[in-house]
Amino acid sequence: MKRTGKNTGKKILVCDLKREHGTIRGEVMRSVKRVLDSGWYILGKELEAFENEFAEYIGSSNAVGVASGTEGLQLALMALAVGRGDEVITAVNTAIPTAMAIVSAGATPKFVDIDEDTFNLDIRELERAITGKTKAIVPVHLYGNPCDIGGVMKIARKHGLAVIEDACQAHGASHNSRKVGSFGDLGAFSFYPTKNLGCYGDGGMVVTNNGKLAAKLRLLRNYGQATRYSCDIEGINSRLDEIQAAILRGKLRRLDRFNKRRSAIARLYGECLKDIGALELPSYDRNSKHVFHLYVIRCEKRDMLRDFLLKNGIETQIHYPVPLHLQGAFKGLGYRAGDFPRAEALSRKILTLPVFPALTDGEVMRICNCVRRFYNGRGRRLS
Numbered sequence: 001m002k003r004t005g006k007n008t009g010k011k012i013l014v015c016d017l018k019r020e021h022g023t024i025r026g027e028v029m030r031s032v033k034r035v036l037d038s039g040w041y042i043l044g045k046e047l048e049a050f051e052n053e054f055a056e057y058i059g060s061s062n063a064v065g066v067a068s069g070t071e072g073l074q075l076a077l078m079a080l081a082v083g084r085g086d087e088v089i090t091a092v093n094t095a096i097p098t099a100m101a102i103v104s105a106g107a108t109p110k111f112v113d114i115d116e117d118t119f120n121l122d123i124r125e126l127e128r129a130i131t132g133k134t135k136a137i138v139p140v141h142l143y144g145n146p147c148d149i150g151g152v153m154k155i156a157r158k159h160g161l162a163v164i165e166d167a168c169q170a171h172g173a174s175h176n177s178r179k180v181g182s183f184g185d186l187g188a189f190s191f192y193p194t195k196n197l198g199c200y201g202d203g204g205m206v207v208t209n210n211g212k213l214a215a216k217l218r219l220l221r222n223y224g225q226a227t228r229y230s231c232d233i234e235g236i237n238s239r240l241d242e243i244q245a246a247i248l249r250g251k252l253r254r255l256d257r258f259n260k261r262r263s264a265i266a267r268l269y270g271e272c273l274k275d276i277g278a279l280e281l282p283s284y285d286r287n288s289k290h291v292f293h294l295y296v297i298r299c300e301k302r303d304m305l306r307d308f309l310l311k312n313g314i315e316t317q318i319h320y321p322v323p324l325h326l327q328g329a330f331k332g333l334g335y336r337a338g339d340f341p342r343a344e345a346l347s348r349k350i351l352t353l354p355v356f357p358a359l360t361d362g363e364v365m366r367i368c369n370c371v372r373r374f375y376n377g378r379g380r381r382l383s
């Protein structure tokens, strides 16, 4: 990956997909042409090859391409026959789709608070949340940072619960050199365009070492059909199409290099921001590899800093501003403000700074200098 010190002065986005596309345009166009010319667009050779390549990359025996990460999670729950009357535990600060997938499978999400240092699910809270109705746990590797998956697996095995890893933000992340997604009974990935491995539309993948679950997933994603016009179980339409699979095959070959560049950007942020007392930088387990899908800091005067950065041409985001128990869609679950104090407090302080492989060192320096100027006084006057 090219590293330059050039500062273009242009607006910096949190994730600049147009610039990313510019770096791989030729290869993407060749992949699309290959599929268009083949005359075969759904469930064909490209998907089969990509499923094999992705399974090998993750270190799982099976991978099943689906239409999105959300449906990957939903189908994983359906494959385990988790549904009506069952509770599924997940982190309260995850992306909305984690919980929507649980609801779509017919089950009830049960939220737990998070560890203040890693922003991932607190496993002490996890054990306390288990009831007689709990059937599964969906731990999330938030921002690309592996959660305490060893701890989650221990608790799950002790209580006879299934584990579906939400690895939608964590392609290539690992714990003790083993890739996330391969620890649980199943693992779900998203290929939403901004992800570390993203396609040009929607897409997803479910991995599993269990051949029976993989076979069931293949039916479930294709109307429940085992052969054409014959079905024994109810399924949905959730397939990763040939064009997306062909593009993703090329991008998978670059994933480690892109992840390395994300880590280098994170290191540079760390070096440049570490002495600013008003900030707390991401922390992670030394036995884990964080792939920095998002670089999320905690900061004082978050909203003022955000305005200041924007006025200086730097976009930031908040992942996520409202924890799930306070979202209108989940009102019926009966949670109230104050139920998850750590996630609630963090949601008021977190800020996502730009990270994408084509971001230059010069741009990272520009962002850091702007943050420094804000805390040195100029920002407060400006906002």
Ligand SMILES: Cc1ncc(COP(=O)(O)O)c(C=O)c1O
Binding pocket: 068, 069, 070, 071, 094, 095, 097, 098, 140, 166, 168, 169, 189, 190, 191, 192, 202, 203, 204
């Ligand atoms: C943590 C998490 N889970 C699930 C999803 C759902 O993935 P998709 O957008 O592909 O449905 C996403 C992506 O937005 C995510 O970030």
